[in-house]
Each structure stands twice: as structure tokens, then as C-alpha cells.
Amino acid sequence: MITVIGTGTGAGAGAPLPAEVLAGADADLVVGGRRHLDAVRLPAGARHVVLGPTAPALDAIERALGEGRRVVVLASGDPGFFGIVRLLAERFGPERLDVRPGVSSVAAAFARLGLPWDDAVVVSAHGRDARTAVNVCRAHPKIAVLTGPGAGPAELGAALAREPGERVLVVASALGDPERERVERVTPAEAAVRDWGAAVSVVLCLDPARALGPVRTVAGPPPGPAGWALEESAFAHRDSMITKFEVRALALARLGPRLGELVWDVGAGSGSVAVECARLGAAVVAVERTDDGAERIRANAAAHGVDVRVVHGSAPDALAPLPDPDAVFVGGGGRELPDIVAVCARRARRAVVVAMAALDRVPAARAALVAAGFSCDGVLLHASRLAPLPGDVSRLAATNPVFLLWGTRPPARHEGVVQ
Secondary structure (H helix, E strand, O other): OEEEEEEOOOOOOOOOOHHHOOOOOOOOEEEEOHHHHHHOOOOOOOEEEEOOOHHHHHHHHHHHHHOOOOEEEEEEOOOOOOOHHHHHHHHHOHHHEEEEOOOOHHHHHHHHHOOOOOOOEEEEOOOOOHHHHHHHHHHOOEEEEEOEOOEOHHHHHHHHOOOOOOOEEEEEEOOOOOOOOEEEEEOHHHHHOOOOOOOEEEEEEEOHHHOOOOOOOOOOOOOOOOOOOOOHHHOOOOOOOOOOHHHHHHHHHHHOOOOOOEEEEEOOOOOHHHHHHHHOOOEEEEEEOOHHHHHHHHHHHHHOOOOOEEEEOOOOHHHOOOOOOOEEEEOOOHHHHHHHHHHHHHHOOOEEEEEEOOHHHHHHHHHHHHHOOOEEEEEEEOOEEEEEEOOOEEEEEEOOOEEEEEEEOOHHHOOOOOO
């Protein structure tokens, strides 16, 4: 049997002191990080292994079990929450584990603030690509980020400093240590210029206006929308200049927006595609060249309760400073369309979808996608909607045809981001 003990993080009144953690644990082998081992009294005659690279430690555990020895593994907080329990269960089977959890760093950090966290999205950037955590922070009002080297408060702050809204970062360091624990509220810009050291336990990214969300039945990210490809009447728009819902439905299917990803909506117009991608959980940047269009996108995003970063400028130049997207929708562009598609294709990790009313622009757009290594497909969408006639009868009213072209990067060229 392997006894897994969570300790340290978030310890409060009545919790055992670190040195007492192993009291009553009859161990022949104790495995843990250096700080955990330094904080406990090892049983007489027990060996210890410092948990750095996991493979040697797991091998040592396997040898000890094979010899009939008793093993204790020390970890911070709740070791079943983004912790060592997963690796141990995969290697040795959950039936061989006796897990004794402590308080997770996430629970402790929210407790320090007096906030519930059943509506928080928790994302790990420890040993993972930080872009997933950044995109979740862009899209949601309450996030806990488990940090790691190269993905700490400074990196998160630098990525979020230009985002819309009043995001606050709460940096919780050395949780559970009565002498060193610190919980600091800073702006993303302030976080970006600090050296935070190695004691950071967790970073919370909060929209203060939405820190107390509605009562939840299901914890974690909010449930997806009940429907998508909304009617045009769900958005403010000018002179019917909006991506029609039939086109939007297929565009969303090919874009595949999801939690942890970033989508560009280029030539966004009313922002209907941007808003729908945000409703499906993605972080979104909408690029629009007109003043009234940019304001309209902001109003539509606010009306649907989602965060969309609006960039007022003309593509392709306005795309240069933006973070690389996972998927891109191009809904405008005029004569510059081939150049815009080429820039988007070079930078998109997964997919580019282009909507065109002028069919003579299709070959150039397709060539730009192919040149960037995408496989391409497309369809001409020509819908006829029911329209009332006198006498309680209906006719079919044709909408303008639109050609939808999409490029998909081969799976070997990109990785999924939701781990």
C-alpha cells in the first residue's frame, strides 16, 4: 500500500504541524519534494527519495513495493487535484493508494478572499503550455491558475495587460506558511514587472464585478449555450451587414471554438461570429476597421454577457501585434482578402474559415491557405427561408449566396490545448 499525504498548503487552525505529518505512519520509504522531506521527522530506519523527476521516484516505489515495504508519498495540499495521485494510480492502480488529502492551494486561496469557487475555472500551467491558461483568463471572470516555471504571475500579467475589462490578479505565495504566506492583489501590468520568486502557490484571475457569480448546480466552467447560430435579430447590426445564421452555423462547426483556445474574427462587422465563439467558451479578438462597427461589437458582446477584445484597425496590419490564434474567421477584406488570409494562415494553429460573397476571390484565398500547409474544402451556401404571404401561406425567400472556404492544418502540426 502507498500512503499519499497532502500537507502544508492552506493549513489552518487544528491542522497537524508539518513535523507531525508522519506521526503514526509506519514507513520504510518516504518520497517527497525537498521542502516536504525537510519539514518532517522521518521514521527511524526509513529511506527517503527526493521527488524531482518522477520516473526515478516511481521506480524506487515499485522496487520497495516488490520487497514488501511500506511507502509514504508527501505532497502539497490535495494530491488528487492536479497532483501525484494521477501518476501513482496510472502506475500502480488506485486500489493500492491510501490518499489523505490536505487543503488544495486553490481552495486555500479563495478562502483567504472569502469567495466561493464552485464557479471558478481551474487550469494548470505547471509543465504545460501557458497559452491555455492565458486564453481561459481572457474568456472567463473567475480563474485559478496553478503556475510553473515560465508560466507565473509575470507571464500571465504580461499576456493579460491589454485585455478588456478590469481583471485583477491575486497572487498567493507560500500558502500555509505562517511566516511567509502572502496574498497580493495586483493589476496584470503590475504583475508583469515583478520578480515573484519560487514561492507562488496559485494565481487567481478575477473580474471583480463578477467575482460572486450566480448559484451553480454544476461546478467549473459554465455550461455551454442552449443554442447557437442565433437569429440575426439577436445582434445589433447595420443594414443587414451580418453573417447570416446559416453561414454562421457552418462556420462555427469548422472553427470549433472551445475553452482554452483563441479565435480571431477578422472584418468582424457586427461581431456575431466573435460573440458566438465566446459563448462557446473561447477567448476572442474581433478586428474591425470602422468606428461604429467596433462600438457595435462591444455592445453585442455586453448584451450576451461575454468578453470580446475589440481591435479597431484594418487587417492585415492590425493583426501584427495580436497573440497567435488557434482558429480564424475572415468575414471581410475586399481586395486585401488574399493578403489577410495569407497572414491568418501563417499564424493560425488549427483552422481558418473564410466567408466570401464574391466568387472571383475564392481561388486566391484558397491558394493562400494551401501555401500555408492547410488542406482546403468549401461549399456554396444558398438558403431559402420561409416567408409569410397573405392568406396564411408561406413562400421561400432566397438569401444571397455565400461561399464558405475552410482550411484545416493536419493534426500532426498542432496539439489540442485542453488537457
